[in-house]
């Protein structure tokens with residue numbers, strides 16, 4: 216079906232009258248609306264299809280088939296609201312303008328990198344947030360990228376016209392094309408940035424470089440033997456600048472540092488933070504050592520008392536030594552985080568071969584640690600833990616578990632001791 220293509224000239228958000236010729240259901244993919252004429256650009260040349268609406272129904276995408284049919288895609292539910300006949304088309308002009316700016320900026324950046332570094336652009340992508348070009352160079356220096364950005368800005372400031380040449384394939388040799396034109400086309404569309412860059416392209420473009428406003432190269436990275444350059448142009452730069460400046464102001468106010476010096480301020484803050492973390496770690500380790508020492512001293516005292524006949528021999532928590540499978544057990548429950556309990560356990564483990572059964576009331580967790588040879592904690596603890604609704608696991612020398620309630624943790628401890 217031959218649709219008249221008006222998208223190169225129609226860039227406005229004003230409603231446009233057309234005719235729906237047919238609505239064709241697509242297997243599992245909604246429906247394709249066919250029009251007598253369209254203002255919507257179909258995806259191609261690295262540029263997304265337009266968005267907008269047909270009689271108020273939102274367009275999901277616009278695609279062109281291999282036999283040049285332009286399909287305006289809508290959801291199956293929305294397709295039922297449409298019927299052949301007169302239709303009002305509304306273009307998402309803001310989105311189109313943004314894509315047109317990014318696309319034209321891509322031509323200018325690719326042409327500039329070819330001029331400055333002699334490197335060709337092999338592929339490009341115009342994303343919703345940022346755009347990329349893949350340049351045929353294993354790397355490009357940051358100096359080259361800065362020079363390219365500056366040269367692009369010179370061309371933008373000179374407001375150089377973009378000229379579209381429609382010519383038969385045999386005529387394209389008169390243009391110094393930056394890339395190979397498509398084969399099998401009756402007419403080749405050559406986009407010229409006047410006297411600066413020539414490229415065959417079917418996308419939408421600005422009419423002069425001044426419309427780009429500004430271009431920023433955001434960065435470059437190695438990609439499959441090429442260099443992938445990320446850039447944005449036009450209002451995207453404004454949006455990003457606004458965001459970055461706002462972030463900069465917040466950091467500036469927090470650090471009491473001018474915006475231009477916030478990076479140094481943040482790095483100094485991170486250094487101070489790292490030093491504090493080192494100090495904190497050392498203090499925590501020292502505290503854990505002391506508590507481990509206290510635990511073992513208490514256990515030794517209790518053990519002596521028990522063997523002297525003062526204790527009733529009944530195992531209990533609180534540093535008292537009992538025996539599990541013939542191995543002494545030192546148990547304690549702390550009003551502390553499980554992390555702290557683990558630090559105490561690790562410190563105590565270096566000083567004893569007994570089984571350490573330590574619990575955190577705060578986190579309703581316990582850990583059992585044992586350095587003694589031939590001990591396997593799993594059969595001693597797993598069944599009892601699960602019997603009290605606990606979940607956990609571990610290896611022969613380390614076992615941990617967690618309970619839903621403090622009462623379950625405590626009944627588990629009473630059970631295993």
Ligand SMILES: [Zn+2]
Pocket residue numbers: 260318319322406416417418419420
């Ligand atoms: Zn183009």
